[in-house]
Amino acid sequence: xxxxxxxxxxxxxxAFVGLVAFMAIGLNRDPHLVPSPLIDRPAPNFLLPxxxxxxxxxxxxxxxxxxxxxxxxxxxxVSCREEHPILLKFSRAHSVPMVGLDYKDQPADALKWLGDxxxxxxxxxxxxxxxxxxxxxxxxxxxxxxxxxxxxIRYKQIGPITPEALQQNIMPLIAELQK
Amino acid sequence: MMRWLWILVLCVSWPVQAEEAxxxxxxxxxxxxxxxxxxxxxxxxxxxxxxxxxxxxxAEDLRREIRAQIRQGKSDQEVMAxxxxxxxxxxxxxxxxxxxxxxxxxxxxxxLALGVGVxxxxxxxxxxxxxxxxxxxxxxxxxxxxLRDPS
Numbered sequence: 001x002x003x004x005x006x007x008x009x010x011x012x013x014x015a016f017v018g019l020v021a022f023m024a025i026g027l028n029r030d031p032h033l034v035p036s037p038l039i040d041r042p043a044p045n046f047l048l049p050x051x052x053x054x055x056x057x058x059x060x061x062x063x064x065x066x067x068x069x070x071x072x073x074x075x076x077x078v079s080c081r082e083e084h085p086i087l088l089k090f091s092r093a094h095s096v097p098m099v100g101l102d103y104k105d106q107p108a109d110a111l112k113w114l115g116d117x118x119x120x121x122x123x124x125x126x127x128x129x130x131x132x133x134x135x136x137x138x139x140x141x142x143x144x145x146x147x148x149x150x151x152x153i154r155y156k157q158i159g160p161i162t163p164e165a166l167q168q169n170i171m172p173l174i175a176e177l178q179k
Numbered sequence: 180m181m182r183w184l185w186i187l188v189l190c191v192s193w194p195v196q197a198e199e200a201x202x203x204x205x206x207x208x209x210x211x212x213x214x215x216x217x218x219x220x221x222x223x224x225x226x227x228x229x230x231x232x233x234x235x236x237x238a239e240d241l242r243r244e245i246r247a248q249i250r251q252g253k254s255d256q257e258v259m260a261x262x263x264x265x266x267x268x269x270x271x272x273x274x275x276x277x278x279x280x281x282x283x284x285x286x287x288x289x290x291l292a293l294g295v296g297v298x299x300x301x302x303x304x305x306x307x308x309x310x311x312x313x314x315x316x317x318x319x320x321x322x323x324x325x326l327r328d329p330s
Binding site: 034036129134 | 223224226236237240241244263264265266267268269297
């Protein structure tokens with residue numbers, strides 16, 4: 001007598017395959033990439049002194065009507081060195097305003113850094129105590145925000161901008177937002 | 180004479196003591212609330228640490244920020260909302276109940292219900308198997324007679 005095939009025996013197998021699939025996805029994700037709640041929200045306002053212009057200030061309102069980038073960096077930040085040549089190349093090739101946010105840094109160190117390695121920024125704001133960084137949810141320098149014409153944050157790059165991220169995410173987004 | 184001297188000493192030293200303001204960071208009420216709030220939050224730099232315990236630079240800045248907000252009279256909920264609006268639900272050790280976290284909150288109960296369902300099914304099958312007579316009527320009678328017979 002042959003026993004009738006019982007489909008219920010397959011349930012543990014399916015459960016196991018499901019578990020493996022969950023873990024394969026979960027374990028391959030970078031836990032340091034925390035999605036920002038600021039995406040599609042207005043860029044937080046600030047009024048900060050300019051690094052290179054004593055007495056002059058910067059506020060995001062000045063870039064209304066333009067697509068612009070906010071790049072959080074510091075002279076003490078090691079990975080900022082890594083993305084720096086990419087930023088330089090980008091600023092030479094494009095007329096997109098790029099604001100540097102010099103995060104928790106000494107102005108003298110920052111100026112020396114820009115002097116030594118080149119200055120890709122349209123202007124640089126000094127966030128000496130990191131308070132503006134908190135408003136932008138900065139938790140690992142460098143970070144880069146793409147802000148649209150209406151002052152809405154549309155993209156956040158956590159960590160250094162890689163050539164791939166620039167080509168595949170940031171450039172197409174800027175082109176689309178500029179339309 | 181001695182007593183008056185003591186009173187004089189106390190009068191002189193009292194204002195001296197009062198003048199010395201405690202550093203704000205050591206206000207025990209504020210610190211206690213800070214710790215209570217910060218223990219509910221994850222440090223974004225060292226993700227296995229709470230904001231209360233982390234020595235990361237950012238954690239220190241955020242604790243300073245929370246301290247300032249407590250002193251401004253903000254409620255715990257307001258401080259939490261401030262943090263979540265900047266760093267997302269990720270900072271919370273207790274994720275909120277909302278559509279994207281339903282599976283997280285109710286998934287275990289779903290699994291429990293599934294387990295109970297399977298258990299119920301298995302038990303019912305076993306019951307049914309047990310109900311099937313395994314002894315013939317004669318055998319049963321014989322067994323009953325044996326059980327009744329005291330000798």
